[in-house]
Amino acid sequence: MKRRSFMISAAGTAAGLALLPRLAFAEAGKIDVYFTSDQNVIDFWTNVVKPKFEAANAGIALNLVDGGDSAGVQAIAERALAALPTGADPQSDVAEGFDTRLPNGGIEAGLWVDFAAAGLSNYSKINPLALDIPTSLPYRGSQVLLAYDTTKLDPANVPKTWPDLIAWIKANPGQFIYNRPDKGGSGGNFVRRAIYEATGKDPSKFTVENYTQELADASLNPAWDILKDLSGSLFDNGAYTSGNTQSVQLLSQSAVTMIPAWSDQALSAISQGVLPETTGLVQLTDLGMPGGFTKIGVFSNGVNKDAALKLADFLLTEEIQSAVLTELGGYPGVSWDFIAADLREKFKDIVPNSIPVFPGGNWEKAINDGWYRAVAPNVDRTAA
Amino acid sequence: MTALPANDIVGTKSSRRPTGLLLVAAPVLLVCWLIIWPIISAIIRTVWLPDTAGERRFSLETYQFFFSDQYSINNLMVTLWTTAVTALILLLICLPIALYLRFATNRIAAYVQGLAIFPMFVPSIILSYAFIRVLGPNGTVDLLLNAVHLPHIRSPYLTPWGPVLGLVWDNIPLTVLILLSGLGNVSNQSIEAARDVGAGRIAVLWHIILPRISNSLLVAVSFTVLGIFSAFTLPYVLGPAAPEMMGPFMQRTFRDLNDPTTAITQAVIAFGFCIVFGLFYVYSVAKNRAP
Incomplete structure (x- = not known):
């Protein structure tokens, strides 16, 4: 059994290598940035932010680390919080795309730098719509829009309002799919747009604080009815993909004609050829689908805190904010007045003046659980 | 597998030193610490629930919910x-x-x-x-x-x-x-x-x-x-x-x-x-x- 003993020893060696202890120490002058965002954002940092920042600040380097998702970066933040009382090195400086309300007690303990008091020269340029809490610095936004196949759907006939969209989906059964609301923002914000539709298209009705069981029942149940009514006309009689990327994949395989997609993800998919050139993008005009701003947090106990604050200020410069528009396909975190005039002119049609932002917290939990219980199962998938 | 001492290592003869037991002690302790204890702690956490006043009491309600929830x-x-x-x-x-x-x-x-x-x-x-x-x-x-x-x-x-x-x-x-x-x-x-x-x-x-x-x-x-x-x-x-x-x-x-x-x-x-x-x-x- 030579073959097998070779297999076993090879596997053993590989496992052994993986288990070797790997020690890491934060280096002075090397900012450790942990990401929750997808690969396209990390690519943007690698190709745009990192070279520009390092060129402008000799002696400072960026170390970009994919933290996976919010829970992954939360583990890093908890490590920093644990290191706070002892003054130990948390080996982390910046958390990208992370809600600094987490981990619990972090803000109270002074884990995060308060940007309002940090004296950043560009802080006043931030779009007031994007400001949330002073420990989170918004540097880019994105919004969910509809991506569709122009070879199957003439851009002249594309639905531009919610009622038109519903009518189109029902008239073209099997040609639309959105992902499960907890597995990615594109489907999640499509679901939230349905909630707005069911409650009179007024985003100001929902705030983190005003969540009550009664309000949730009154506003979510009608939305579930809209979505349940829609499910039979979706791809494969009510299938839901498990993430933004899988929806894009189905559109690229021409299995469906239209999906909700993140503006930045759709634009970079088109530029990389993942989606064909013939992909069209459209935003609903009666009320846009929600989006959000992505923020960074800076650890107050990071070894490179001062350099990290320089980086935070650098992110808000016109150079980077314009690149967010042109290279990443995102929306700037600063007000539109601080964007190059030609870009302002070029993008004025696709960028709306308001991006509805649906609150998180208890609302998110109620939407995720409610959708799984009310919308996902009540479909007869075997129906023709 | 290593957790189960084979007869020939432990032996039934009284003259044998407990070397075998010592050899398996490390994995057994590791299993107890990383597997057995979390299981016990998980079971305790699901049956010993806090009530509205914060007092912990014995309750099977989470299991009742699971088995009554379609x-x-x-x-x-x-x-x-x-x-x-x-x-x-x-x-x-x-x-x-x-x-x-x-x-x-x-x-x-x-x-x-x-x-x-x-x-x-x-x-x-x-x-x-x-x-x-x-x-x-x-x-x-x-x-x-x-x-x-x-x-x-x-x-x-x-x-x-x-x-x-x-x-x-x-x-x-x-x-x-x-x-x-x-x-x-x-x-x-x-x-x-x-x-x-x-x-x-x-x-x-x-x-x-x-x-x-x-x-x-x-x-x-x-x-x-x-x-x-x-x-x-x-x-x-x-x-x-x-x-x-x-x-x-x-x-x-x-x-x-x-x-x-x-x-x-x-x-x-x-x-x-x-x-x-x-x-x-x-x-x-x-x-x-x-x-």
Whole structure:
């Protein structure tokens, strides 16, 4: 059994290598940035932010680390919080795309730098719509829009309002799919747009604080009815993909004609050829689908805190904010007045003046659980 | 396996020093610390709940909720269904492969073995996306069928069959290796002897080979069942939104719904099913070690 003993020893060696202890120490002058965002954002940092920042600040380097998702970066933040009382090195400086309300007690303990008091020269340029809490610095936004196949759907006939969209989906059964609301923002914000539709298209009705069981029942149940009514006309009689990327994949395989997609993800998919050139993008005009701003947090106990604050200020410069528009396909975190005039002119049609932002917290939990219980199962998938 | 001291190491003679026991002490302690204790702590946390005043008291309400909630029961049922179907298909596919590898003597066997082991080196997340490309809607299979004017098949992607197909492919290497090691116990002489007295292929398989490898079959089934029951990536990416398998369901309850107590309850229930197969495995190993 030579073959097998070779297999076993090879596997053993590989496992052994993986288990070797790997020690890491934060280096002075090397900012450790942990990401929750997808690969396209990390690519943007690698190709745009990192070279520009390092060129402008000799002696400072960026170390970009994919933290996976919010829970992954939360583990890093908890490590920093644990290191706070002892003054130990948390080996982390910046958390990208992370809600600094987490981990619990972090803000109270002074884990995060308060940007309002940090004296950043560009802080006043931030779009007031994007400001949330002073420990989170918004540097880019994105919004969910509809991506569709122009070879199957003439851009002249594309639905531009919610009622038109519903009518189109029902008239073209099997040609639309959105992902499960907890597995990615594109489907999640499509679901939230349905909630707005069911409650009179007024985003100001929902705030983190005003969540009550009664309000949730009154506003979510009608939305579930809209979505349940829609499910039979979706791809494969009510299938839901498990993430933004899988929806894009189905559109690229021409299995469906239209999906909700993140503006930045759709634009970079088109530029990389993942989606064909013939992909069209459209935003609903009666009320846009929600989006959000992505923020960074800076650890107050990071070894490179001062350099990290320089980086935070650098992110808000016109150079980077314009690149967010042109290279990443995102929306700037600063007000539109601080964007190059030609870009302002070029993008004025696709960028709306308001991006509805649906609150998180208890609302998110109620939407995720409610959708799984009310919308996902009540479909007869075997129906023709 | 190392946790069970074999008779020849510990010995029954009083003159033996407890060296053997010391040798197994480290893994046993590790198992107690990292596995046994978390299980006990999980069970305690789900039955010893705080009431409205914050006082902890004994209560089975999380379990009552699980078993009275149709949504949770559906998820459990689809997990059991997926596990049973996948284990059955695995045995049907892997037993012939293992038999072929055991008795073939030519060069091709090496390639077949390589091919059978290959899935072990493919991360399941890559497998999932490849699956969507190949078996998904308008995937390779669809295009090939279309090219020869065969009807369009309904893709298993996002149906309960998606995870089944993915898990079968993913678990082939382990199952084949376990069955192959069991087939090593079947001596060529006993098969030749059976052939000499006129036994056909089926008779040899049924009366000579299967009784010898029943132990390996049990081990293979236990291993795959444990793996499939707790599978996460493949059901997450390939399965339907509802009902979902216990792995994604637990993760979603824990993270998205921020409800650790319910998630732990689901985990304890899943553990309850898995322990049956764990005991099967321990039983078969212990039987093997008996003199």
